[in-house]
Amino acid sequence: MNEDNITNENQNAMEDALNSVHDVKVGDIVKGEVLAIDDDKQLIVGIQGTGVEGVVPMKELSSQHIDDINDAAKIGDVLDLVVISTIGKDKENGSYLLSKRRLEARKVWTEIQEKFEAGESIDAPVTEVVKGGLVVDAGVRGFIPASMIEDHFVDDLSQYKGQTLKLKIIEIEPSENRLILSHRAIAEAEKAEQKEKILATLKAGDVVEGTVARLTNFGAFVDLGGIDGLVHVSEISYDRVDKPSDVLKVGETVKVAVLSVDTDKERISLSIKATLPEPWTDIEDKAPVGSVLEGTVKRLTTFGAFVEVFPGVEGLVHISQISHEHIATPNDVLSEGETVKVKVLDVKPDAHRLALSIKALAPKPNGETEKPVATPVDTSKYQSDDDEGGFTLGDIIGKDLKG
CATH class of the missing domain: 2.40.50.140 (Nucleic acid-binding proteins)
Structure with a gap:
């Protein structure tokens, strides 16, 4: 082979190399072999098939923070890269700025x-x-x-x-x-799915746990895990509740009984008190005839005073059992909210009725003894329109009728 042939081959090889540089353009995806790690800050790579080099700064290696470039790549690794710009104008020895991070981001x-x-x-x-x-x-x-x-x-x-x-x-x-x-x-989508599931499976009589989500003047909304049910203020406790916020807190976990489920309107009625012990259970043991209890005057009527002796348990002190002296109305001597001591005259568990007396615990004036009732009394006037009344004359004045 003569010198002319060698010279021609070198020129052809150089022309091919130069021509190949033109094939590397910004935006191209290339493969780069790691040739060196420069000052632990960037990679020097050879772009395969081109005969030119490129640089990959550490920040262009990954979308994740890298403390040590050696943890991300080592000499000999072949990386998939994207060309993001050129460095210098000498195409024979020119370099390209490459990124692995941006190529991965493009795929993402x-x-x-x-x-x-x-x-x-x-x-x-x-x-x-x-x-x-x-x-x-x-x-x-x-x-x-x-x-x-x-x-x-x-x-x-x-x-x-x-x-x-x-x-x-x-x-x-x-x-x-x-x-x-x-x-x-x-x-929202998960809650809607859960709501549909709850409405399809929940039924009256079920006892479940929930979280108090909101409090209003008329009750508490309890989150059952995707849908809220309402505990009306009257269903919070056997004791009287003026405001739900007096006894419940938002975020509190409560046990509730399901009263009704309306799937069409997506309404669930709940009760907390239905999960509590019934207040009239064993009332004969808790309030036997002759026992003395302390209670709170809850309501005053023309015929007497209703006194709460246990949460949810009220008894009637008939007007004739309030004082030894004649009074025109219970308001003359009692006021709502007042604490009084009462004696149990009669107990009717099935009817949820207690006949009570304040007078029986007070000394009789001047040592007098009470005279038995001789005049018939019309008991119908002691009947009320709801279950709060309905006391017989015997319920009202109890043992005072005896003798």
Whole structure:
């Protein structure tokens, strides 16, 4: 082989190398072999099939923070890279700025776009709490506005840092690196599914646990795990409750009995007191005839005073059993809310009635003895329109009729 032939071959090889450089363009996906690690800050790679080199800065290696570049790559590794710019103008010895991170992000954007079009959700960990919402790592940076975190207001967003959330894709724009996500949409969908399940399975008579979600003047709304049921104020306790907030707190766990379920209107009526011991149970043992109890005057009527001696248990002190002296109305000597001592004259457990006396515990004036009742009394006037009355004359004045 003569010198002319050798010279021609070298020139051809050089021309081929130069021509191949023209094939490397910004945006191309190439393979780069790690040739060296420069000052632990960047990789020097040879772009396969081109005969030219490129540089991969440490920040372009991964979307995750890297403390040591040697943990991300080593000499001899072959990496998939994307060309992001040129460095210098000497094409024979020129270099290219390459990125592994952006190529991975491009693949991620493609996958997210496909999931967005298919209506699928993604899972991503919360990496940062910022003003107005949360930043997540979905392979690319994603953002959850504060209004899209939950189906209710959240005051402290720091609790979400480190949590992995299931998210719906709301908006995607890879060219602007914009990915807007929503956890609220997922929470609402899950709650709707759970609500449907609860309505289909819950029935009157069931006893379940729930969490007090809201308190109003007329009752408490209890979250049963996807749907709220109402405990009317009258169903909170056997004792009288003026305001639900007096006895319940938001967030409190309570046991409730299901009174009714209306699937069409999605309404559930609940009762707390139905899960409590019935106050009239063993009343003959708790309030035997002749026993002395302390109670609170709950209501005053023209014919007497109703005194609560146990939570949910009221007895009647007939006007004739209030004082040894004649009184026109119970209001003359008693007031609602007053604490009094009473003696049990009669007990009717089945009818939920107690006949009580205040007079029996008070000394008789001037040592007088009571005279027996001689005049017939019309007991119908002691009947009330509801179950609070209905006492017979014997219930009302008890043993005073004897003799």
